[in-house]
Amino acid sequence: QVQLQESGPGLVKPSETLSVTCGVSGYSITSGYFWGWVRQSPGKGLEWIANISHKGRTYYTPSLKSRLNLSFDTSKNAMSLRLSSVTAADTAIYYCARSGSSDWPDCFAMWGQGTMVTVSS
Amino acid sequence: DIHMTQSPSSLSASIGDRVTITCRASQSIATYLHWYQQHPGKAPKLLMSAASTLHTGVPSSFSGGGSGTDFTLTINNLRPEDFATYFCLQTFSTPWTFGQGTRVDI
Numbered sequence: 001q002v003q004l005q006e007s008g009p010g011l012v013k014p015s016e017t018l019s020v021t022c023g024v025s026g027y028s029i030t031s032g033y034f035w036g037w038v039r040q041s042p043g044k045g046l047e048w049i050a051n052i053s054h055k056g057r058t059y060y061t062p063s064l065k066s067r068l069n070l071s072f073d074t075s076k077n078a079m080s081l082r083l084s085s086v087t088a089a090d091t092a093i094y095y096c097a098r099s100g101s102s103d104w105p106d107c108f109a110m111w112g113q114g115t116m117v118t119v120s121s
Numbered sequence: 122d123i124h125m126t127q128s129p130s131s132l133s134a135s136i137g138d139r140v141t142i143t144c145r146a147s148q149s150i151a152t153y154l155h156w157y158q159q160h161p162g163k164a165p166k167l168l169m170s171a172a173s174t175l176h177t178g179v180p181s182s183f184s185g186g187g188s189g190t191d192f193t194l195t196i197n198n199l200r201p202e203d204f205a206t207y208f209c210l211q212t213f214s215t216p217w218t219f220g221q222g223t224r225v226d227i
Contacts (some may be wrong), residue, residue, distance in 0.1 A: 046222075048210075048216055061215070106212060107212050112164065
């Protein structure tokens with residue numbers, strides 16, 4: 001059974017870099033599918049952040065692109081998100097997710113439980 | 122960016138009711154439209170993909186339709202566990218964009 005599990009720092013100071021990891025169990029992350037990140041600010045809606053194909057091709061939302069980096073850590077079978085120069089507006093629950101199709105970014109069919117990251121001094 | 126507008130933003134219903142939520146795209150997205158359900162404190166769950174394809178394990182009381190710019194999600198015979206917030210998502214083009222959500226209350 002495939003499972004996704006996010007982990008993060010909980011609290012990040014303004015102007016620093018937010019780093020969140022999505023550990024995957026039950027499937028090799030570089031074998032197939034598209035993987036991505038979505039965030040949800042407190043009491044707000046959902047915002048797509050980025051996708052990465054199993055081959056490492058990335059797709060970033062334009063509003064965050066200059067601050068974003070997605071990568072795989074194959075030794076841990078995990079995906080990492082790094083967001084630099086954070087502000088309070090980056091406070092959110094960060095979810096990782098997997099596509100439904102193994103070779104096309106159709107939609108997010110599988111989600112982790114999310115990790116809350118607060119940006120505050 | 123493609124803007125997704127859901128309506129209503131919230132609604133009140135009773136057990137056994139039928140409710141319909143709509144999602145409108147700012148431009149044609151064919152059927153690259155998906156519906157999610159989210160309970161408080163939980164991750165979103167996929168209900169429907171490609172506008173009308175029921176995801177594995179989702180009850181047949183849920184149905185979806187539409188293409189182009191206008192889409193609907195219908196829930197028949199509302200059950201207690203259906204009271205949640207529902208979001209649409211377009212994946213026709215990046216950046217993927219979500220609707221603002223529809224909260225279904227008792």
